[in-house]
Amino acid sequence: MPKVAYYPGCSGQGTSLEYERSTRAVCQAVGLELVDVPDWSCCGSSPAHMVNHVLSAALSARNLDLAHSLGMEVVATPCPSCLTNLRNAAVEMEDEGFRSKVNALLDRPYTGAVDPQSVLQVLVEQVGVDEVARRVTKPLTGLRVACYYGCIMNRPPERMRFDDHENPMAMDRLMEAIGLEVAPFPLKVECCGASFGVPRGDIVMRLSGKLLDAARGLGVDAMVTACPLCQMNLDLRQRQINAALHERFRIPVFYYTQLLGLALDVPRQELGLDRLCVDPRLALGKIKAPAPVQ
Amino acid sequence: MRIGVFICHCGSNIAGTVDVRAVAQAAKGFADVVYASDTMYACSEPGQEGIIQAVREHNLDGVVVASCTPRMHEPTFRRTVERAGLNRYCFEMANIREHVSWIGKDTERNTIKATELVRMAVEKLRRNRPLTPKRFDVTKRVLVVGGGVAGIQAALDCAEGGQEVVLVEREQSIGGKMAKLDKTFPTIDCSSCVLGPKMVDVAQHPKITLHTMAEVESVSGYVGNFQVTIRKKARFVDWEKCTGCGLCMEKCPSRKAPDPFNEYLCTAPTINIPFPQAIPKKAAINPETCIMKQKGKCGLCAKICPVKCIDFDQQDELVTVDVGAIVVATGYDLFDWHKYPQYGQGRYPDVITSLQYERLLSASGPTGGHIKRPSDGKEPKTVVFIQCVGSRDRSVDRPYCSGFCCMYTAKQAILTKDHIPDSQSYVFYMDIRSPGKAYDEFTRRAMEEYGAQYVRGRVAMIYPKGDQLIVRGADTLAGTQVEVAADLVVLAVGVEAARGAAVLGEKLRVVPDQYGFFVESHPKLRPVETNTAGVFLAGACQGPKDIPASVAQGSAAAAKVLALLVKDQLESDPQVSRVTPARCVGCGKCVQTCPFGAIKLVEDRFGNPKAEVVETVCQGCGICTVTCPQGAIQLEHFTDNQILAEVQALCPPRIRVNYAS
Ligand SMILES: Cc1cc2nc3c(=O)[nH]c(=O)nc-3n(C[C@H](O)[C@H](O)[C@H](O)COP(=O)(O)OP(=O)(O)OC[C@H]3O[C@@H](n4cnc5c(N)ncnc54)[C@H](O)[C@@H]3O)c2cc1C
Ligand code: SF4
Ligand code: SF4
Ligand code: SF4
Ligand code: SF4
Numbered sequence: 021m022p023k024v025a026y027y028p029g030c031s032g033q034g035t036s037l038e039y040e041r042s043t044r045a046v047c048q049a050v051g052l053e054l055v056d057v058p059d060w061s062c063c064g065s066s067p068a069h070m071v072n073h074v075l076s077a078a079l080s081a082r083n084l085d086l087a088h089s090l091g092m093e094v095v096a097t098p099c100p101s102c103l104t105n106l107r108n109a110a111v112e113m114e115d116e117g118f119r120s121k122v123n124a125l126l127d128r129p130y131t132g133a134v135d136p137q138s139v140l141q142v143l144v145e146q147v148g149v150d151e152v153a154r155r156v157t158k159p160l161t162g163l164r165v166a167c168y169y170g171c172i173m174n175r176p177p178e179r180m181r182f183d184d185h186e187n188p189m190a191m192d193r194l195m196e197a198i199g200l201e202v203a204p205f206p207l208k209v210e211c212c213g214a215s216f217g218v219p220r221g222d223i224v225m226r227l228s229g230k231l232l233d234a235a236r237g238l239g240v241d242a243m244v245t246a247c248p249l250c251q252m253n254l255d256l257r258q259r260q261i262n263a264a265l266h267e268r269f270r271i272p273v274f275y276y277t278q279l280l281g282l283a284l285d286v287p288r289q290e291l292g293l294d295r296l297c298v299d300p301r302l303a304l305g306k307i308k309a310p311a312p313v314q
Numbered sequence: 315m316r317i318g319v320f321i322c323h324c325g326s327n328i329a330g331t332v333d334v335r336a337v338a339q340a341a342k343g344f345a346d347v348v349y350a351s352d353t354m355y356a357c358s359e360p361g362q363e364g365i366i367q368a369v370r371e372h373n374l375d376g377v378v379v380a381s382c383t384p385r386m387h388e389p390t391f392r393r394t395v396e397r398a399g400l401n402r403y404c405f406e407m408a409n410i411r412e413h414v415s416w417i418g419k420d421t422e423r424n425t426i427k428a429t430e431l432v433r434m435a436v437e438k439l440r441r442n443r444p445l446t447p448k449r450f451d452v453t454k455r456v457l458v459v460g461g462g463v464a465g466i467q468a469a470l471d472c473a474e475g476g477q478e479v480v481l482v483e484r485e486q487s488i489g490g491k492m493a494k495l496d497k498t499f500p501t502i503d504c505s506s507c508v509l510g511p512k513m514v515d516v517a518q519h520p521k522i523t524l525h526t527m528a529e530v531e532s533v534s535g536y537v538g539n540f541q542v543t544i545r546k547k548a549r550f551v552d553w554e555k556c557t558g559c560g561l562c563m564e565k566c567p568s569r570k571a572p573d574p575f576n577e578y579l580c581t582a583p584t585i586n587i588p589f590p591q592a593i594p595k596k597a598a599i600n601p602e603t604c605i606m607k608q609k610g611k612c613g614l615c616a617k618i619c620p621v622k623c624i625d626f627d628q629q630d631e632l633v634t635v636d637v638g639a640i641v642v643a644t645g646y647d648l649f650d651w652h653k654y655p656q657y658g659q660g661r662y663p664d665v666i667t668s669l670q671y672e673r674l675l676s677a678s679g680p681t682g683g684h685i686k687r688p689s690d691g692k693e694p695k696t697v698v699f700i701q702c703v704g705s706r707d708r709s710v711d712r713p714y715c716s717g718f719c720c721m722y723t724a725k726q727a728i729l730t731k732d733h734i735p736d737s738q739s740y741v742f743y744m745d746i747r748s749p750g751k752a753y754d755e756f757t758r759r760a761m762e763e764y765g766a767q768y769v770r771g772r773v774a775m776i777y778p779k780g781d782q783l784i785v786r787g788a789d790t791l792a793g794t795q796v797e798v799a800a801d802l803v804v805l806a807v808g809v810e811a812a813r814g815a816a817v818l819g820e821k822l823r824v825v826p827d828q829y830g831f832f833v834e835s836h837p838k839l840r841p842v843e844t845n846t847a848g849v850f851l852a853g854a855c856q857g858p859k860d861i862p863a864s865v866a867q868g869s870a871a872a873a874k875v876l877a878l879l880v881k882d883q884l885e886s887d888p889q890v891s892r893v894t895p896a897r898c899v900g901c902g903k904c905v906q907t908c909p910f911g912a913i914k915l916v917e918d919r920f921g922n923p924k925a926e927v928v929e930t931v932c933q934g935c936g937i938c939t940v941t942c943p944q945g946a947i948q949l950e951h952f953t954d955n956q957i958l959a960e961v962q963a964l965c966p967p968r969i970r971v972n973y974a975s
Binding site for chain 2: 184187204234237
């Protein structure tokens with residue numbers, strides 16, 4: 021059974037609780053063991069790395085070091101922001117000068133040697149799309165979705181080294197494996213406005229509005245994401261977007277783990293579907309009951 | 315030996331950082347040197363006369379000139395000493411320009427280095443012996459490889475000059491890329507109307523033998539005496555008989571063969587003549603899609619053919635020809651734009667290449683000259699052109715400019731407006747490069763008279779929206795992002811070396827540069843020659859070139875061929891390997907190692923095997939000399955003794971050092 025260290029990230033404790041819980045439930049259902057990084061702390065993602073790279077790297081390095089102490093080669097995180105920060109720290113710590121500056125902030129010197137990956141990457145590479153498909157008990161046929169990866173999960177490509185950076189397919193393939201019809205979404209890796217949410221809401225309206233518009237143009241029932249920030253912008257802010265752009269979008273925005281969970285028939289309460297702002301019931305109602313087995 | 319040394323100033327090129335007088339002074343002290351002086355320009359008329367005079371006055375029998383690289387002027391000075399009555403191989407050159415004055419600024423040390431190089435040359439010259447070149451007959455026939463416009467021009471000019479020409483073309487018809495073009499810049503004249511008659515001339519010229527669907531299999535020999543084997547691929551039609559009536563094409567039930575001539579925009583019948591003006595106008599069967607070849611049934615073409623020329627059992631055929639010279643005119647291919655993920659990698663059918671667009675514009679193309687986009691056959695109203703796709707971009711290892719895409723994009727924008735008057739074209743460009751005669755005026759016309767919108771910036775992504783494509787790019791002049799909703803996107807894909815150029819280059823011993831284009835002998839002064847004597851270049855195989863430049867090079871290469879083949883005999887370079895039979899043990903190692911097959915084993919009069927060098931074949935590479943365990947094979951003028959003498963001139967043995975402690 022594949023086993024990786026697991027770094028949940030802060031948003032999983034709050035805004036994206038449903039992502040966090042569904043991730044754990046899905047990994048269990050497909051036989052991927054997640055071992056929590058003990059005493060984990062903030063990775064330094066949002067505020068720290070804007071202000072001080074050494075501090076931000078130190079925060080990540082601490083967590084990487086703890087993951088390493090579990091004897092694990094890979095540490096998985098559901099959140100692309102955490103992933104970016106952990107990966108950046110891991111790469112930059114290879115520079116001796118930088119490492120000594122970071123080590124000065126740490127209780128014990130960094131040993132590194134653990135590779136941060138997204139849970140999506142681990143699912144696709146260590147469990148495999150075929151294995152996920154094999155375990156599906158309730159295929160979600162009848163539902164048409166667009167997979168949206170966000171702009172940082174695969175980029176910059178030389179650093180993230182996962183999937184195609186202009187046209188990633190990992191999530192598409194997983195979603196197909198559970199019976200969904202996946203529309204070729206051309207804006208997969210466009211920016212949703214992410215961290216501009218607070219200072220420049222107008223930018224989020226414009227950028228996220230464009231994503232919703234493109235998805236609607238493809239006639240999808242829902243969008244699927246792998247990022248707490250993307251999900252929040254598209255889902256929580258959908259009403260604001262409608263108001264700002266004089267639109268009437270009503271597109272539910274799932275975490276891919278929520279849909280995987282449905283197909284793998286994990287207990288509903290682990291999926292937190294009720295936490296979505298745009299009501300998903302209409303979309304979910306389109307799922308066809310599986311044909312009776314003959 | 316009585317040696318004269320001449321140190322050249324090369325204006326200030328050498329004298330600027332080398333004390334040439336001091337070098338001449340020092341040379342006077344070298345062994346056998348009886349005369350030394352400096353001279354302003356050794357290669358000039360008075361410079362050469364000075365050398366001749368010195369030879370006569372001082373009764374010299376060897377000359378050293380210390381000047382520039384021997385690549386340019388070694389032949390010049392060899393002729394000079396010959397005019398002075400010496401053997402032309404009693405001459406050595408020291409390169410004190412490229413190897414000294416141009417690369418160092420310290421006059422004192424430059425002077426020392428120049429002096430040492432002269433000393434080496436003198437030591438080498440002391441061990442030279444007069445050599446006499448052998449003469450051999452020249453085969454009066456030329457091979458032209460590649461039947462694009464450059465190859466066609468070279469073939470016609472050579473044939474007009476009275477030489478026999480063998481033209482080998484890989485595709486079914488000659489014509490190259492130009493045959494696929496609709497109209498040509500900067501005059502917007504019809505491409506096939508200007509090329510067609512030339513193609514017919516090739517077919518009809520009594521001196522030209524044309525092999526299409528053919529490639530060069532192997533080449534041996536040397537200038538004046540090449541033996542070439544040509545592989546003619548099986549075409550399953552007897553071309554002696556085929557009249558090109560085209561009845562078979564109409565009846566063939568397998569109509570889904572790929573159509574490379576139309577750039578894969580449509581399919582073709584399995585038995586096909588690629589286009590109406592094809593030369594030769596003969597049908598050929600694609601065995602991959604032929605029902606008869608694949609399943610053993612059908613044979614409809616054989617039934618319908620009025621002259622019964624279908625031959626399903628035809629095999630590849632090898633033809634051998636002797637030629638005296640070779641012109642390479644294999645042209646170019648286009649960059650594979652799928653390497654750029656931002657243009658959709660083929661997911662959007664309405665993103666096409668510029669050459670596909672030429673086919674859509676052409677009256678003989680798949681849409682009969684009506685611009686219809688591939689996805690739904692609609693006439694596009696907004697067309698976006700993207701320049702420099704796979705050019706001037708180090709990230710895809712294509713840092714060079716493809717040269718003619720700015721021009722043909724302007725042409726295509728003009729033609730778009732001509733075809734669809736209510737259309738609007740946008741051109742994303744990096745810079746406009748249009749330096750030819752009447753070229754800049756042409757691109758301006760596209761903008762000013764035909765209203766093409768030029769946007770200076772790169773395109774970041776293309777994505778579909780409804781039935782249009784959104785092209786997002788930077789407008790670097792306005793400093794903003796722009797998005798254009800396009801019906802059709804045309805990529806001005808960059809120029810690459812022709813597929814298979816490297817393999818052909820190896821057969822012909824023509825070196826490709828780092829991007830696969832063949833390297834000319836001198837970038838300014840020998841633009842169509844290669845470093846292999848008797849092999850010439852024409853057209854885009856040497857680097858991106860538009861039609862006028864390709865044609866000019868075709869004619870230039872032909873002029874070189876004619877100048878070569880007008881001679882009945884050529885001289886071979888006598889600086890070749892020579893076997894000392896007394897030392898040779900007949901092991902044959904040199905025979906195996908010689909890359910040119912220039913050594914054979916013969917028996918001496920006692921029946922012992924001995925190596926013997928065929929002087930006219932040996933290229934003087936020297937590989938055999940280091941292979942021979944006996945030191946029995948030596949390269950004239952590069953003997954072990956000469957090289958050792960040069961080394962010793964440079965680092966005189968210091969016995970004291972060896973016995974120091
Ligand atoms: C879209 C587009 C539009 C253009 N428009 C214009 C224009 O309007 N005006 C203009 O001046 N130029 C234009 N050009 C440029 C023009 O195509 C070239 O200048 C010209 O084709 C170069 O001629 P060539 O004979 O050197 O090469 P090619 O045309 O490439 O011909 C080379 C020939 O050699 C053959 N060959 C290749 N390898 C082998 C081999 N190993 N053995 C045997 N045969 C081989 C090929 O099959 C081909 O027939 C345009 C180019 C493009 C892509
Ligand atoms: S035998 Fe082949 S080429 Fe001839 S008609 Fe049939 S499919 Fe076409
Ligand atoms: S029918 Fe026969 S003669 Fe006519 S084009 Fe075909 S193969 Fe040639
Ligand atoms: S000719 Fe123009 S379009 Fe072509 S590579 Fe050069 S600059 Fe780019
Ligand atoms: S120098 Fe020797 S190896 Fe080279 S071509 Fe001449 S005989 Fe062959």
